[in-house]
Amino acid sequence: MNYEEVRRTDPALADALEGERERQEDTLAMIASENHVSEAVLEAQSSELTNKYAEGYPGERYYAGCEYADTVEELAIERATELWGADHVNVQPHAGTQANMGVYLAMLDPGDKILSLELEHGGHLSHGHPANFTGQTYEVEQYEVDPETGYIDYEGLREHAEEFDPDIVVSGYSAYPREVDFERIQAAADAVDAYHLADIAHITGLVAAGVHESPVGVADFVTGSTHKTIRAGRGGIIMCDEEYADAIDASVFPGAQGGPLMHNVAGKAVGFAEALSPEFESYARQVVDNAEALGARLQEHGFSLVSGGTDTHLVLVDLRDSHPDTTGTVAEEALEAVGIVLNKNTVPGETRSPFDPSGIRAGTPALTTRGFDEAACERVADLIYRVVDSPDDEAVKADAEAEVEALCAEYPLYDREGRLVDFE
Structure with a gap:
């Protein structure tokens, strides 16, 4: 994608956009919630649908001129239904947090009780953190990992x-590296007559490909993001049984949102079509294989992994054993300086501030999109070790930066014509 028209109108913005494109091409994206979408998704999201208001749902819009918006949303719904096997799908949430909000608004009253995983143990802000609307609206208690x-x-x-008698139990996590037993959590919710919300924001693509157990048909509600492991247009999604369909739809619109971002829904539709291809299952399996290889190599270098490894797309490194004087912030900044972009993260039993925690989180979805295999991920693990082991050594960082440049050249994002590589 070029920015010729943007440059004619707004050179400063064009500089920023081109800078971001170069940054993505020349660095290794290892933030577990990030990925690289295809040229088709980028085209769909920059389409003329950005001009169209389409409040309401297909066939029941509040504005005229929505025939093509209806087609786009129906395609997204049909493909999502096929991917995940849900009775009812709402593709309008702007993000995973808005998807969660839609479920809470539909099923809870202010002051009702939520039981969810503690943030420092791998939970998410929208599951009940006091800084989030959930913690301010509902009574929240949180469970932990062992x-x-x-x-x-x-x-x-x-x-x-x-003991707590919650109205809803939340599963699904932002920094939990192991497969989730949704059946056991459903049983716990059933025992206290609570709803069960499974937030699969991080593993949406792994579930769609069958490389992680699915909560669809188990939990009462399943929410997710559509731009992480699923690699579609940016946004959120809600899936539920038909009996909850009307309540969920009303809570999204007009309950929590106005007009849907139809250009993003178009990106979801084409991304879901890509995920229905046989190649996507191979991609998702490679994501997990790469994370396992990355984690195993980090362990060989003496790093401690929360839970001892991973079953998913991410590893969570606890630096306190191997590098007790190095915080997640120091590691993140040193790695970013050489072109490895991951994030600092709290770990179970955190003893530091969440703004300067004891861990780092690294994911493989974007690396796998670039074509990385297990051997390439082991090379990245070697670089992570060398930099974290000597975060102030400029010679070490210079060598690592050169190796990152070589990896980016070996696994390019763009072809010679400047188009994104064919992810299949």
Whole structure:
């Protein structure tokens, strides 16, 4: 995508856009919630649908001229239904947080109770953090992972539910590297007559490809992001049984949002079409294989991984054992300086501030999109070790930066004509 028209109108903005394109091409994106979308998704999201208001739902819009908007949304719904097997799908949420908001508004009253995973143990802000609307609107208590194993303490969760008597139990996480047993969490919710919301924002693509167990048909509600492991247009999604369809739709519009971002819905539609291809299953499996290889190599270098490894697209590194004087912030900044972009992260039993925590989180979706295999991810793990082990050594960082440049050249994002590579 070129920015010729932008440059004619706004050179400063064009500089920023071109700078971001170069940054993505010349660095390794390892933030677990990021990915690279295809040329088709980028085209759809920059389409003329950005001009169109389409409040309401297909066939029931509040404005005229929505025939093509209806077609786009219906395609997104049909493909999402095929991907995840849900009875009802709402593709209008602007993001995963708005998807969660839609469920809460539909099923809870202010002051109702939410039981969710503690943020520092891998949960998410929209599951009940006091800085988020959930923590300000509802009564929230949180369960934890087992401090010894790093795995969800399912028995403790059930006991907590029986003591707290929540109205909804939330599963699905932002920094939990293990496969989730949704059946056990559903059983805990059933035991106290609570709803179960499974937030699969991070693993949406892994679930669609069948490389992670699906909560669809198990949990009462399933929410997710559509731009992480699923690699579609940016936004959120809600899936539920037909009995909740009307309540969910009303809570999204007009409850939480006005007009949907139809250009983003178009990006979802084409991204879902790509995910229905046989190649996508191979991609999703490679994402997990790459994360396992990355994690195993980091362990060889002495790093401690929360839960001892991963079943998903991410690894969570606890630096306190291997590098007790190095915080996640120091590691993040040193790695970004050489072109490896990941994020600092809290870890279970965190002893530092969440703004300068003890861990780092690294994901493989974007690397896998570029074509990285296990051997390439092991090379990245070697670089992470060298930089984190000597974050102030400029010679080490210069060598690492050169190796990152070589990896980016070996696995390019763009072809010679400046078009994104064919992800299949």
